[in-house]
Amino acid sequence: DDYIVFYSKIALNNSNEGVWLRDPNEDEIDYIAYSTTQEGYSYSFDGNSFLWTRYKTPGAENKFDEKKEYTNKIYLNEILPNPSGEEGEGEYIEIYNPTGENIGLANWTLRDASSTGKYVLPENTIVESKKYLVIYRKNFKFALNNSGEEKVYLIDPNGKTVSLATYSGSDEDASYNFNGKKWRWSRFLTPGEKNKFNNLPQVKIKIDKNVYKNVYADFEVKASDLDKDELKFVWDFGDNHRSYKQGTRHKYLKTGNYKASIKVSDGSEEVIGKFKVEVKKFPHQDIKIVGLSPNPSGKDSDFEWIDIKNESDGKVNLKSWSVATGWKILYNHPIYEKLIIEAGEIERLTRDMCRFTLNNKRAKIELRYPDGEVAYDLEYDKKDESVKDDEIYEEIDGKWKWTTAQNNAEPTLANAENTGDTKDTEEEIIKILDEFLGKQSLDPDKKDFKILLISFMGNIGLLDSIINNQEIVSGALAVKHDGLTYVFTRNNYLEEHYVIKFLKSLGFKINSLVNKIILIFI
Template identity: 30%
Template sequence: MKRRAKILFFLFLILLFLGGFFGFRKNVLASDACNNHIIISEIYGGGGNSGATYKNDFIELYNPTTSDIVIDGWSVQYNTSASSGNFLITKLDTKLENNIIKAGEYYLIQEASGSSGVDLPTTDAKGNIAMSATAGKVALVDNAEKISTMNDENVVDFVGYGGAANEFEGLKSAPSPNNTQSIARKSSVCLDSNNNGTDFTAQDPTPGGENEKIIPVCVDKIILSEIYPFTGEFVEVENIGAETCNLAGWKISDEKNSPHAFPVNSPIEPGGYVALIKDFNLNSTSADSAQLFNPTNSEPVEIRSYKTPENNKSYSNEKSDVWKWTSKSTSGLENVFDEETPPTIPPKDNDYAGKIKINEVFPAPKDKNAGKEFVEIINISNENINLSGMRIEDEKNHKVYFTEKILAPGEITYLEGNFELNNTTPDTAFLIDKDGIKENSIDSVTYEKSQYDYAYAFDGTTWRWNNLLTPGEKNEFEKKLKVSIVKIKANPKGKDADLEEVYLQNKSQKKINLKTWSLATGSKTLYNHPITKNFILKPGKTKKITRKYSLFTLNNKKGAIELRYPNGAVASRVKYDKKKESVKDDEVYELSGKDWQWNAPVEEIPQEETARMENISPSEENPENINPEIAPEISEEEITLNLGKYSAENKLALAEMGFLPASEDFLQSREAPGVVLGAFSARAEVRKSIEIKSTTVWQRAMQKSNRFFNFLINRLVNLI
């Protein structure tokens, strides 16, 4: 009895470990649940009751992420507080274009009605579930199958409200509302911490709008702006983005000490400034640095270093990423600088002005390795020019020099190196003669904020950004790149959002990377979906693009698709309309000659099957032609088995390698060690012996361990 109890206890520990490792529900840690999925933002069950505010019950959803989310086939489901049966269901037949809830937008679902209260504002979906005003359970599910528990793997979000609720997220249910109150999600650093008791509060209902002001956490666009390392030290940040966001979770440290975090509610407006006043231990007598961390990275997203500070001055950003010491500290406000006497700029006067021109500047390679930037120049004169000693210099005095080079008339060359040209702020590239200064440069080009892998190039009339890089060659531009849509699959078999395809053909003579281009899709209104990853099209080749590269969606009846250049111009456009019917599973719409036509799906032979069919020998096609007197040659490497007792694994290995046992038992030969008798080739039907390699001690130990584990599992099944 004691032995059995020990075995059961041991098996319990194994199951507990496996359960903890693999999990029993499609759930996430609270820290990972923040802002990464559609959430239930408000529930109102008092609709139409005596004294009710609104005539209908409602459920409100919210998309707190930075991306649009497709809700095709989703549902909201409700159950009474103590029930353990199936939930009631409302399918989300959305009115939204392409069945999408856009980033930062709400989605209102109307449920059952009564006689009291006013009408709801415009709703996005309707159901007829009669919900309790004081206690119940609501689930958001990513399909339309009824659930019976919050632990269903398809549950996206779940709320149990009222003290009688028998299921809820976290340690406690959401509070109990009444006929004039809803339960609404609070505004905080984490919109969904998987704890209904702390995530929700009872309040006046606000269908289709914000509850408390929900401010999303800042994802990026936050930069260091000012550092004050003396008594009362502070570090200030600036929001260079276009939206108000919350600095909760962002941190600042000096070079050596632990970081300090911004308070939970720290909103910062576009173009606004917020100072964190803490004892950072910033060095006030020698060099140090301030480091900025976002909520998701352990490595700093920005480091700003300074040399020996000037007494009681702030080290501040002068808007062009040029930092200066200023006596005018401005904690939480726009930076102000001491007035400077403007330098006297001598007139331009050198021998090469008007003869050599900067022709192309490449300041922001995606590969951050040094030496990838380049500046291209062209000789527009009719004389040879010696470039020896000339240099390219930026506004911060970073210099790269030309070596010995004679530039012929009309010739183009370029200088590649680590110029440290600015990526996110304006900068100027100067071409300067030997022993010259910037104020007397041969030529200069100023650009605004750049894009990764784009060059600032001269087209003969004006300067513009171009993703076709031509160092040392004549500039070419995007308008010459011809890429066309040639086929679409709008309704693939399976889940549309993951499997829809658009086929693109490169009709130009150059290899093209479509990253930063976009696909716009829709019916009445087209929504732009940037191509966010490298997508290489070789000349004359056709290649399919999926949601791995661009988060587009295609309608199943009619719609339009545009392939757009990075500047928004349309490169190719296709419209389709199936009228009253829907596109069939795997049906494709493709260009044939000059006309578009619908084609039924073609069954494809798997590649491995095709290869097998192509390589099959005549003897394999006609096994009766095999000479039974000739045994096939079997190399020593063709099969490796274990000595000793021949288990099911040995038998399986023999079968997989083309051999089968003559009987249930394998007999070991007495004539030579490691030889098995009674096996024959399935390919030639001729018996022959097989050389078996000895197992190691470790392999035998692992076999015993596997058999023991299988024994324990079988015992557990028998006990159950």
């Protein structure tokens, strides 16, 4: 056989290189490639495959060492890439021998992902049975990466990779350990000893059942750690947005399916929970405003209200909806409390649920869905006058009108259904105890109210002075309503003021006394 040797000025790379043989027509005849090299070795064909050999034979038959079988039972066991202090001294790589015999490691190789990071173990290197061999950076020289992807190889003298560890980034003083099945990070450094692991955080994910476009959704993770380690959280919502809070809110701007995750770290290891989020368009139920009170008696900011009717087929919770008010500029006020309205029903929105404000002259009002779209809008303008005390703006027979308040503590009656049956609607609206009948309601601005003590024959009684400028409770009256208005009924009573009763009783006692005196003298 003849061999042709080419000495060229072409530089061959020490890693990830390919060599082609082409004919004069540039057609490919042969091709070989290699990913890594061994210094001083040639890459030679043995009739079946290319192998690295320490024999260099230009112009002659390739020569190889007689192949020796090496164990594949030993493995990389612990790696410390980022020790505190001087990394050149503290980094280490540990090899474990689980077999029942000592194994010589002469000419075995440790290398990393770089093209130059290689360390050939010297002669007489032995890892004893069931023991650990720790090699420090002062011996293997190459640096282990603290960030980005890194790979560490254990290669036998035949060039076969026996063990491989791959990691991405490392925390300070956290070692990368093999537990017999997989690699895990640990804050326990155990060079030359059995690996020790901490307890992984226990994680439970809770998110909203329904997630809508342009609506904030709640994300929460419940996590515990038996080691009492401080936990850190990283949410990945799958739309290039993240959060670092244990409980957070997120708004998706587009509908679709997203692959999301939560990463919980205890300082040495991470637990990653993956989940899918389906983002839908918010359903726009038929909800409308049917009444409002801009100027209630007392402090407006405490007693203003808006009546809202659910005209959809199912119940609606208005939490996360909002009310926008103003005139030229509308200011949005979220509803931050639950307000559930059954189908066809009316509920009252008050300022303890939503901090809206209603102007006493004119206002534009929008009831908004959680996604910001307008569910219902209206406006009023009193021009040169103001809304009167307790005046209500309500929709009656499809038209908005100002009315005098009938009952400013209940949802607008004009929007309730009129069944025409008043028999079952009769109710006692005001219940006044008998002892209060005939008593006066004291107006604090009127100072001439007074109480008189009357003594007669050893009995002392109270007599309220009846003064013209005080209102008097003269009786209670039951009413009924026909669905739209209240109607007075006759099944009530009037009772004499207790002062009149007292005077009549006093007159009776005086008359009896006089009669007794007359009988004595007769």
